[in-house]
Amino acid sequence: MQSTELERVTLLLRQMIMAGEFVPGARIAEIPLASRLGVSRTPVRLALGILEQEGLLTSAPHKGFWVREITIDEIADAFDVRGALEALACRRAVERGLDVANRIVLEECLALGEALVAKGALTEADTRSWSEMNARFHEAIVAASRNIPLANALAFVGRLPLVSPGAIAFTQGLEAAFQNMQKVQAEHRDIVDALVNGQASRAAALVQEHAYKSREKLRRGLERLRGEQIVANVPGLKLVVG
Amino acid sequence: MQSTELERVTLLLRQMIMAGEFVPGARIAEIPLASRLGVSRTPVRLALGILEQEGLLTSAPHKGFWVREITIDEIADAFDVRGALEALACRRAVERGLDVANRIVLEECLALGEALVAKGALTEADTRSWSEMNARFHEAIVAASRNIPLANALAFVGRLPLVSPGAIAFTQGLEAAFQNMQKVQAEHRDIVDALVNGQASRAAALVQEHAYKSREKLRRGLERLRGEQIVANVPGLKLVVG
């Protein structure tokens, strides 16, 4: 699938960073990384540049790259941005007329969510398919807006760890995850209802609140981990809590 | 100032693209470009990667880079995104309390705008200082929101040509530019008024409309140029009008 080393290295490196393999603020030297990944410095260097553009790394001339320190507040703020953009997407989707293809995707997502909620029990696999469904749901809304810069901007903010709709929900356990899932499913239902009935501002308000709830849920989850300077084992990235 | 070739090449290349030196859709080969800029392929390659991330170029493995074709609709859509984001910035700025530093910047921008409008006559230099003032104005609003992902997202959409507040207004002549300037100045006054009086939703609505007016002004300006497949001499980039 990936025809070049650069793509492979970029993907790998992104996963490594997101998995928290590097201490935030720590320098990432090219040579050890290259030998670790079994390639030369060239693709590594290019990949680092890409990840810098994505906001995961920082660099300075002759000083190299290091992992950006991301605060909880920054993650939370990104959710506000996501809410505002998705609200715009809803308004545009309604104004331009919700097309059939995306409507079908939305309803499929609703059905899948319904099935997961009805099933009651939750395995790890269920959580994964929920996440994928959630990602598809939000993508469909954006696609329905037919606004390319909007989609790009959303992808941009989604590059921050935990912000993308596909990020694994940050909950205490499967039980809490399930309760949250029920709430989210209800919100999804309302959003789709507003969209198919042409209620632009209602849909916009609902997704905005939807994002806000995600934000606060995440914040509560992260706040619990205060105390250590660096939050480890967060699915996504080590975060600076200072 | 720029200590590396990469920075120099990136800046130069961005300017060249924005100035429309390349036909949209045309391939950009590394070797001729490198020899033209007097450097080796390495920094050129890195710069091309950066500009791809910025949305000005596209690439495919083993096929190199080419200039992205940007439609008028895409530019217009980006204005909607800008409006939504700046509206969010206004709400947050008010909610968090407009800080003194940014308030001063806003009022200085107002004063400068007032002076330019009062002056009546408009030179090229006036247009430039107006643009710089406009950029500072919008930056201050974003800075006042103290939301870093928001600022990043706005910078992201602003990378599209003509979308950034600092882009030279697209008007028919100095006379029309002046009339537009008067309107914009009035809008700026209202926005600052809302911000300093803590009227969050009013300020949000005003900036959104502000962006919408910019969008429509630009669209009218570009529509006039339909007919040719490619619009040349647009300050920013050659645009595909199809």
Place this chain on the structure above:
DNA sequence: GCTCGGTTGATTGCATGCAATTCTCTTTGC
């Protein structure tokens, strides 16, 4: 004992060589 300066080591930045892929032009077959 502390600070400032020099020197050494390491790392980044750039140039270039080589292999792999793609594109193009030509030639052959129908």
Place this chain on the structure above:
DNA sequence: GCAAAGAGAATTGCATGCAATCAACCGAGC
């Protein structure tokens, strides 16, 4: 005359060598 296949040229992708810059450590001077 046109289409398809093959060979050659050109370009990208990657590896590596070398120079410039930076950081750290050590020593000297105050």
